[in-house]
Amino acid sequence: MKLAETRLLASCAALALLAIASIGGPAVAQDVESETSDVLKLEPPRPEWAFVDGGFMVDGTAIFDTKTGKMKGMVNSSHLADFAFDPAGKYYYVSETIWSKGNRGTRQDMVTVYYTVDLKLQTEIFMPDRILVGERKQNFIVSDDGKWGFVYNLSPASSVNVIDFAKRKFVKTIELPGCAALIPNSAVGFSALCSDGSMATVTVAAAKPTIAHSAPFFSATEDPIFENFAYDKAKQETVMMSYTGLIYTAKMGATPTISAPWSIQTAAGYANAGQTKPLDVAWYPGGRQPMAVHRLSGKLYVLMHMGEYWSHKAPGTEIWVVDLASKKVAKRIVLHEPAGHIEVTQGKEPKIFLNDEHGNGVVLDAETGKEDHKIEGAGAGVIHVLSPA
Amino acid sequence: MKKIDADALGETLLRRFAGRTSRRSLLSRLGIALVAAPAFPLLPVSRANAAKADRSPEAKTAFARTAQTTDDTQCNYWRYCAIDGALCTCCGGGVHSCPAGAEPSPVSWVGSCINPDDGKAYLIAYRDCCGKPMCSQCGCDNTDRETQIYTPQLNNDIIWCFGTSSMQYHCSTAVLVSAAQ
Numbered sequence: 001m002k003l004a005e006t007r008l009l010a011s012c013a014a015l016a017l018l019a020i021a022s023i024g025g026p027a028v029a030q031d032v033e034s035e036t037s038d039v040l041k042l043e044p045p046r047p048e049w050a051f052v053d054g055g056f057m058v059d060g061t062a063i064f065d066t067k068t069g070k071m072k073g074m075v076n077s078s079h080l081a082d083f084a085f086d087p088a089g090k091y092y093y094v095s096e097t098i099w100s101k102g103n104r105g106t107r108q109d110m111v112t113v114y115y116t117v118d119l120k121l122q123t124e125i126f127m128p129d130r131i132l133v134g135e136r137k138q139n140f141i142v143s144d145d146g147k148w149g150f151v152y153n154l155s156p157a158s159s160v161n162v163i164d165f166a167k168r169k170f171v172k173t174i175e176l177p178g179c180a181a182l183i184p185n186s187a188v189g190f191s192a193l194c195s196d197g198s199m200a201t202v203t204v205a206a207a208k209p210t211i212a213h214s215a216p217f218f219s220a221t222e223d224p225i226f227e228n229f230a231y232d233k234a235k236q237e238t239v240m241m242s243y244t245g246l247i248y249t250a251k252m253g254a255t256p257t258i259s260a261p262w263s264i265q266t267a268a269g270y271a272n273a274g275q276t277k278p279l280d281v282a283w284y285p286g287g288r289q290p291m292a293v294h295r296l297s298g299k300l301y302v303l304m305h306m307g308e309y310w311s312h313k314a315p316g317t318e319i320w321v322v323d324l325a326s327k328k329v330a331k332r333i334v335l336h337e338p339a340g341h342i343e344v345t346q347g348k349e350p351k352i353f354l355n356d357e358h359g360n361g362v363v364l365d366a367e368t369g370k371e372d373h374k375i376e377g378a379g380a381g382v383i384h385v386l387s388p389a
Numbered sequence: 390m391k392k393i394d395a396d397a398l399g400e401t402l403l404r405r406f407a408g409r410t411s412r413r414s415l416l417s418r419l420g421i422a423l424v425a426a427p428a429f430p431l432l433p434v435s436r437a438n439a440a441k442a443d444r445s446p447e448a449k450t451a452f453a454r455t456a457q458t459t460d461d462t463q464c465n466y467w468r469y470c471a472i473d474g475a476l477c478t479c480c481g482g483g484v485h486s487c488p489a490g491a492e493p494s495p496v497s498w499v500g501s502c503i504n505p506d507d508g509k510a511y512l513i514a515y516r517d518c519c520g521k522p523m524c525s526q527c528g529c530d531n532t533d534r535e536t537q538i539y540t541p542q543l544n545n546d547i548i549w550c551f552g553t554s555s556m557q558y559h560c561s562t563a564v565l566v567s568a569a570q
Contacts, residue, residue, distance in 0.1 A: 057523050057558075080548065103522065103557045132548035132556060133538065154541055156496055156551050180538040195540045221543065222444045224536045308451045309444065310533050 042073055044089040044116045045386050047346050050353040051075070051083060052361060053381025056134060061094070062379050066351035066363045069373025073119055076112070080132050082140035083384055084149070086165070087233075092116055093165075095130055095140040095151050111140075111149055111163055127161040127170040129153045135288050135382055138181040138227050141190065148204070150182050150190045160190070162204060174202060174209045181227045183238050187254045193227075193240075195220045199256055217258050218242060223274060226285070226312070230293035230300075233387050239293050239300060239324065243312045244274035245285050247300070247322070264302060267322055268329035273309075281306055286314040289341035289382050294350045294366060296388070298324045301352060301366070303342050304332075315340040315356060319369070333369035337362070343383035353383050446501035446510035446569045450533050453503045461563075464529035468513050468563035471500030471535045473545035477518050477560040479527035485564040487518035492553045493562070494519055498545055501534060501569045510569035519550035521559040 045051075048067050054060045057079045063072040077083060081096035092114045100106040111125040131139055131154040139152040142165075149163035153173070158180060162171040179194035189204030197216035202209055218225050225248065229240040238250045246261035263272040265283055273282040285291065287303040290312075294301070300323075303316025315338035321331040339354035339362070350366035361378025364371055456467040461484045462476060468484065469476070481488035497516040504511055536543040550556040 097556075099555075104520070104555045107556070131538070132550075133546050135546060136538070139538075152538075154538070154547065156541065158541070178539070180541070193537070193539045220540045221534070221536055224540070227537050310450050310452075310535070312535075313530060313532050 039118075041117050042119065045085060045092075047386050047388070048349075048351065049386065050343060050345065050351075050361075050363075051384040052353070052355060052379035053077070053081075053083060053134070053383075054079070055357075055359060055380030056080075058359075058380065060379075061092075061381075061384075064353070064361065064363075064375060064378060066345055066353060066372070069363055069375055071375075075114055075119060076121070080134040082130075082134070082136065082151075083382075084140050084142045085384070085386055086116075087142065087144065087146040087387075087389065089386075090116060091122065092119075093140070093142065093149060095149075097130060097132060111151065113168070123168055125163055125168055125170060127151060127163065128173060129155045129159075130161065131155075136181075136227050137289075137382060137384065138183070138229070141182045141184050141231075143189075144184055144186040144233050148189070150184075150204075152180055152182055154180070160192075160202070172209075174204065174211075176200065176202065176211065181225075181229075183229075183231055183250075183252065184233070185252045185256070186236065187252065191250075191252060191256055193218075193220075193225055199250060199258065201254065201256060203254075212255070214256060214258060218246075218248065218261075224312075226290055228289040228291070228382065230291060231387075232293065232295045233389070234295060239291075241285055241291050241302065242274075243284070243309065244272070245283075245302075246274060247324075247327075249324075262327055264304075264320060264322060264329065267327050268320060268332070281308055283318075283320075284309070284311060284314075285316075286312050287316050287340040287342070288313060289343065290316065292342050292344040292352075293324070294344045295346055296348065297350070299330070299344075299366075300324055301342055301344050303339055303354075305338070313340075314338075316342070319352065319364075321366075331369065333364065335362075336371070341381070341383050343385050345385050346388050353385075355380060355383065444534070446534065447503070449503070452531055452533050453505070456503070456505050458504060458506050462527060464527070464531065466563075467504050468502050468511075468565065469529055470502035470531050470533040471498070471513070471543075471545055472515050472561055472563055473530045473532075473535075474517070474528065474558065474561035475524040476527035476529060477524070477562045480518075480524035480560040482518060482560060482562065485516075485562050487562065488521070488524075488560065490521060491518035491559045492520045492555070493517070494549045495552045497549050497564075498547065499542055499566075500545075512566040512569050514564040514566050515545065515549075516562050516564050517549045518559045518562060519553040520555035520557055523558055524560040526560075 061075040077094040078096040084093045094112045113122040151161040179192040179200045181193040183191040185191045191201045197218045198213040223242045225240045236252045240248045245264040249259040251257045291302045302320045305314045319333040323330045345351045352364040354362045359380035361375035363373040462478045494517040497514040500513045
């Protein structure tokens with residue numbers, strides 16, 4: 001049969017199928033009610049849901065119910081986008097960049113606003129620029145009261161775009177040389193970590209925003225603090241971890257106070273990995289989202305692996321559960337498959353959500369470490385959960 | 390023991406780059422980022438144990454101990470100690486050459502890698518090639534002396550396609566700049 005004839009036959013068959021579909025077809029029984037296409041809605045975001053970014057160069061943020069392991073829906077987002085919650089639960093925010101001709105043309109940077117119940121686009125708030133990197137929670141943060149958004153930019157000078165969510169507009173850009181990794185700071189605006197090892201605190205509302213630096217407290221080149229740290233809105237506190245496993249706590253405010261760090265290895269009865277000589281192998285934190293905090297119980301969950309220093313992106317083979325109050329490792333959970341991202345839901349029955357570079361997700365019971373669900377194709381990017389009010 | 394001097398790395402790279410480009414506005418903007426850095430000099434590490442841990446460019450990391458100098462299409466090629474992305478050598482380009490139709494980024498992140506043939510550390514500029522869909526060949530993610538975005542010149546996650554006609558990331562090259570100072 002010639003190619004043209006084959007195509008003609010295929011077209012006729014497709015038309016016949018379409019016709020059957022549209023009139024119901026003679027084979028359909030009389031008592032079967034024909035269906036119509038419709039669109040479901042969601043509840044507002046729930047504490048037991050996990051929001052999983054697609055990963056590098058993959059669009060979309062998928063929503064999973066950690067109790068059932070089932071997908072609830074997907075928030076539209078471009079690759080390298082950053083996701084955030086409206087604390088009131090009405091909107092999902094996506095900080096993203098698109099081009100008018102797909103991979104070229106006019107660049108457009110915006111925070112895109114979606115209703116949480118129907119996931120429909122509500123508006124786009126345009127802004128001058130944003131960093132293109134993905135894999136970070138700290139490049140797009142929302143103030144505790146939900147009124148302000150802060151978008152980190154590297155162009156390649158370092159700055160922060162301020163978004164007014166009440167007016168749905170971009171307000172101004174604040175130059176922030178030498179700093180990144182934004183932290184909400186409701187007293188003044190936001191804080192950030194800096195290359196000199198300090199924390200910068202930015203007073204946003206001032207006519208000319210002011211930037212105050214803490215004394216240096218970490219080494220940005222020799223023992224950097226991981227981005228994707230945990231901010232506790234209720235306690236106004238940030239828990240951070242360095243490459244060698246030093247745990248820092250910062251009480252946010254106009255002048256943040258940063259506690260003396262302590263070692264996760266020491267908390268587990270090992271030597272501090274910061275003391276290891278070259279070539280020494282030790283347990284280190286690692287991955288692209290290496291830690292999560294369950295705010296109610298004060299437990300820190302850290303992806304740990306055996307390796308040498310500078311293995312900070314290596315996926316975790318264990319989760320170390322650290323009691324922040326007693327500064328002790330309370331439990332170690334051995335993983336069946338190494339994981340690169342970890343987050344924990346914030347309800348009274350917390351669930352751990354993990355994923356790997358292939359996008360496979362796992363839900364564990366945070367109390368027992370028992371595997372509840374495996375989710376293929378969950379997404380290979382950062383995991384987000386709703387923070388308690 | 391020498392410490393990593395992120396400012397010096399950036400300055401060396403910028404000086405060598407400055408003579409080869411006309412993108413003054415971009416340089417000016419980059420200058421803000423790099424010039425600002427000396428206002429926050431690298432802190433003296435206060436940890437009492439810091440003297441024991443060698444994080445210097447000369448430290449023989451796991452990567453440095455297994456690196457080779459003959460095949461630049463492998464992730465363990467010595468210049469790739471801090472590369473993250475698709476190797477341009479596998480995508481129709483070369484170790485310092487973009488594939489046809491792609492455009493090299495004028496700025497980059499940097500690494501200090503040890504050449505196992507002479508045991509010395511060299512400054513490497515990881516310059517992205519831009520303007521095409523991501524090449525899916527030879528994905529590598531090496532992390533020697535790689536840090537976080539608050540030290541952007543040492544971070545290998547950022548899309549460095551600044552100043553190019555398209556910011557679409559295609560692949561990464563590893564350009565030899567100089568001996569590490």
